[in-house]
Amino acid sequence: MTRFQRLASTVSVFAFLGLGVASVAFAAPEQPSQAEGARPQREHHRGHGRGGLLHASLRLDSLSTGQRQQIESLGSQEKAAHENVRAARGQLMQAIASGLDTGTIDDKTLAPRVQAVEGAIQADEPSDRATLEKLHAILTPAQRVELVGRIEARGEKMQEHRTEAKDAAPSANVGPWARGLGLSDAQRAQIAANLQSAKPAVEQTLRGEERATHQRVLEAFKGDRFVMTELAPARDPRLVAGEVEGMVRIAKASAPVLTAEQRATAAAKLRAMASHETTGAK
Numbered sequence: 001m002t003r004f005q006r007l008a009s010t011v012s013v014f015a016f017l018g019l020g021v022a023s024v025a026f027a028a029p030e031q032p033s034q035a036e037g038a039r040p041q042r043e044h045h046r047g048h049g050r051g052g053l054l055h056a057s058l059r060l061d062s063l064s065t066g067q068r069q070q071i072e073s074l075g076s077q078e079k080a081a082h083e084n085v086r087a088a089r090g091q092l093m094q095a096i097a098s099g100l101d102t103g104t105i106d107d108k109t110l111a112p113r114v115q116a117v118e119g120a121i122q123a124d125e126p127s128d129r130a131t132l133e134k135l136h137a138i139l140t141p142a143q144r145v146e147l148v149g150r151i152e153a154r155g156e157k158m159q160e161h162r163t164e165a166k167d168a169a170p171s172a173n174v175g176p177w178a179r180g181l182g183l184s185d186a187q188r189a190q191i192a193a194n195l196q197s198a199k200p201a202v203e204q205t206l207r208g209e210e211r212a213t214h215q216r217v218l219e220a221f222k223g224d225r226f227v228m229t230e231l232a233p234a235r236d237p238r239l240v241a242g243e244v245e246g247m248v249r250i251a252k253a254s255a256p257v258l259t260a261e262q263r264a265t266a267a268a269k270l271r272a273m274a275s276h277e278t279t280g281a282k
Helices: 050-057 065-081 083-102 107-138 141-167 176-181 185-197 204-221 237-244 246-254 260-279
Strands: none
Touching (some): 050 065, 050 107, 050 141, 065 083, 065 107, 083 107, 083 246, 083 260, 107 246, 141 204, 176 260, 185 246, 237 246
């Protein structure tokens, strides 16, 4: 998952249990998606759209052979550069899965894993920003405008889907995780209540500032001059922490609500995701 590709991240904490509403997702590098720009929960999330722009750019029909080769090379470099994040994120997922096995999610036990993911993400930010500048230089002005338009249209469509899901009846608002776990409406409501009673992972003012920064970066990407240091400060560590800790928050909120069988199923899914991360599988 790449934090620039959230026009997000590994998995939305609510999508983790199929609650059908948008929430915090992991902020980390991610693989190219089959969808335009990015996977649904990773696409418009707390960054500057670097991964979304990079991978969506390969769908431009106007690319020359040389341009395509340069962008594919950037993608390969990106994947190699983010091995550290994938490895750290996989280890955190494994640790959360172990907590679900016992029904106890312990902050102190998970803290070193959480900090490792946060540190890896922050260490990779300079290369993320440089990648976006390189992509800007590869594309023509017309291609940049078309690419941003596609990303923005995708974001609007996703927002519509989130709104529809939020308005849907609980019985109809069932995602793949919920189907797999067999959550009852009462369980979903209790998990949502547990999350709501917990301290917010990230202040809304910070999220608002980042959304504004994201839009400023996208708008500038269409122009001739594109220098990230002029457009966006280094990412606030509190935002990175809030996203990484989101998986811990949902696990803590859900563990006392799930049955032993449901916890085992959720743990198995997390371990499969962790294996995907550490092996780099697509």
